[in-house]
Amino acid sequence: MNKILSLCRKYWKRVIFTISILLFLFMMCLLLTNNISNFDNYIYNLIIKIKCEPVTIFFKFITFLCSTWFILILTIIIMIFSKNKKNAFLIALNVLLCYILNQTLKLIFVRDRPIDINLIIENGYSFPSGHSMISLAYYGFFLYIINHKKIKNKYKLLYSSLITLLVLLIGISRIYLGVHFASDVIAGYAISMAYLIVYIKLFYQKMKI
Numbered sequence: 001m002n003k004i005l006s007l008c009r010k011y012w013k014r015v016i017f018t019i020s021i022l023l024f025l026f027m028m029c030l031l032l033t034n035n036i037s038n039f040d041n042y043i044y045n046l047i048i049k050i051k052c053e054p055v056t057i058f059f060k061f062i063t064f065l066c067s068t069w070f071i072l073i074l075t076i077i078i079m080i081f082s083k084n085k086k087n088a089f090l091i092a093l094n095v096l097l098c099y100i101l102n103q104t105l106k107l108i109f110v111r112d113r114p115i116d117i118n119l120i121i122e123n124g125y126s127f128p129s130g131h132s133m134i135s136l137a138y139y140g141f142f143l144y145i146i147n148h149k150k151i152k153n154k155y156k157l158l159y160s161s162l163i164t165l166l167v168l169l170i171g172i173s174r175i176y177l178g179v180h181f182a183s184d185v186i187a188g189y190a191i192s193m194a195y196l197i198v199y200i201k202l203f204y205q206k207m208k209i
Contacts, residue, residue: 017197024128024190027183031111031127036183043182044117047175056119059173063120066135066170071095090203091141094196098137101195102130102188117178129180132188135170137196139163144200 030036064070075092082088111127124130143163147156171189174180 013197013201017194020190020194020197024187024194027128027187027190028109031109031183031187036181040181040183044114044175044178047172048117051176055176059169059176060120062166062169063131063173063177065166066131066138071134071138087145091138093203094141094199095134095138097199098134098192098195099130101191102128102133105191106130111181111184114178114181119177120179122179126180127184127187128191129171129174129184129188131174131180132171132185133192133195135167136189136192137199139167140192140196141200144196 027036030039075095078091079085079088105128106125109127110125113122113124113126140163143160146159146163167189171185174185175182
């Protein structure tokens, strides 16, 4: 057991990558075999129990934090004002590649969005969730950069906790607002985690920032 734990610590990126791919494939198989509706309905019914106007306003704000315009404007600001231009470039490249990957997968699976439960209007296909993918890849990349900076551990923990909470809330907001199924969100997180590990390995670490 100790040997297994030691190997997991040594190869934790590979372990997370493998688990993420397997989770995405599992969600994909359930979708393709039409065995996913019970799961999606169960999760939606749990989340919608907290439905009320203040919660709706809150989740509309949360989902805005991963909207196309917000991410675009934030990225432009980073590219203009960041002193580390390599980091700024990699942040922009990261979100662009993740967006392309998401749109490609949506065109492959062509799953329709939920109907009759939408609290906001969204276009395009549903699987996997773009907000889930981009929030984890985009804000997760910030988290990775922060944790490799020379700052106090208590601040790293604080930033990591806030970013993780934000990413989770963005996924929940998509289910609550009725624009995605729970399986869309889970699949989005899974494939985005695998993507981010590859992106960091191929781009960030190669540039030795």
